[in-house]
Amino acid sequence: MKAYNKLLWILFVFFAIIIGLYPFGYILSDTLAQNGLLSQKPDEITTNSLWSTLFYIHIFLGGIALLSGWSQFHEKLRKRKIKLHRVLGKVYLVSVLISGISGVYIAIYAEGGIVAKLGFLGLAIAWLFTSITAYLRIKKKNVTAHKKWMIRSFALTFAAVTLRIWLPFLQYGIGMDFISAYVIIAWLCWVPNLLGAEWKVKRLA
Numbered sequence: 001m002k003a004y005n006k007l008l009w010i011l012f013v014f015f016a017i018i019i020g021l022y023p024f025g026y027i028l029s030d031t032l033a034q035n036g037l038l039s040q041k042p043d044e045i046t047t048n049s050l051w052s053t054l055f056y057i058h059i060f061l062g063g064i065a066l067l068s069g070w071s072q073f074h075e076k077l078r079k080r081k082i083k084l085h086r087v088l089g090k091v092y093l094v095s096v097l098i099s100g101i102s103g104v105y106i107a108i109y110a111e112g113g114i115v116a117k118l119g120f121l122g123l124a125i126a127w128l129f130t131s132i133t134a135y136l137r138i139k140k141k142n143v144t145a146h147k148k149w150m151i152r153s154f155a156l157t158f159a160a161v162t163l164r165i166w167l168p169f170l171q172y173g174i175g176m177d178f179i180s181a182y183v184i185i186a187w188l189c190w191v192p193n194l195l196g197a198e199w200k201v202k203r204l205a
Contacts, residue, residue, distance in 0.1 A: 013070055015161045020066030022164075023059040040178055045109055054102040061099035062160050068092045069154045093135055096157065100128040112183040119186025126194065127156040148201045155197035156190055163189035 038046060038055075045051055068091045071077055078085045103124035110116045134149035166188050170181035 016066045016070040016158070019161045019164060020063045023056075023063040026056070026059075040111055040182075041109075051106070051109060054105050058099050058102040058106050061095040061102075062157070065092055065095040065099060065157050066160060068095065069157055072150060073154070089138075093131060096127060096131040096153065100124050100131070103127070110182075110186065112179050112186060116183045116186040119183075119190075123156060123159055123186075123190045126190070127153065127159075130156060144204075148204060151200055151204075152194065152197045155193040158193055159190035162193055 068088045071088060072085065072092065101124075104121060107117055107120035107124055110120045130149055130153040134146050134153050137149055138146035163185055167181055167185050170176045170184060171178060176184075
């Protein structure tokens with residue numbers, strides 16, 4: 001069981017770092033913009049300066065949330081480096097707040113109609129709610145409640161990872177077209193994550 005848990009932890013950290021760094025690929029190469037999710041957007045959206053600005057804010061700060069958030073669950077690091085834990089926690093919270101707010105706007109323009117829009121809008125709102133609640137709990141010195149809400153918050157942050165796992169699986173593994181897959185992904189990328197977080201939280205109770 002210990003070996004299994006260690007493997008899960010390694011995969012958790014690996015994907016958090018890889019997908020956290022993923023947005024920076026947009027700076028280094030045009031390939032992501034030409035072949036990634038942006039390639040599925042109509043020109044009237046991608047050429048909209050407000051949408052483009054908020055899109056890049058959303059993905060870059062979402063990446064920083066992934067990069068700063070995973071270490072918060074390393075128990076030894078958290079206990080030995082409490083100041084670092086607090087600094088990274090603040091970086092994480094600010095990143096989530098700004099990325100989440102921009103995500104609300106981005107969700108309105110999601111491909112796939114009202115079902116996809118509501119899915120991504122629900123993700124953005126839940127992300128903001130769980131993260132703010134986690135902050136308010138630690139302000140009241142309720143460490144246990146803070147930890148539980150942070151588990152929920154990061155499970156939603158991890159939607160950036162699960163989206164990039166499920167989307168190619170549905171498209172290339174099952175053979176779904178992009179729009180059909182995207183409608184499902186709008187919910188699949190975060191609802192199972194949140195359910196898993198609730199299972200984890202119940203085990204801490």
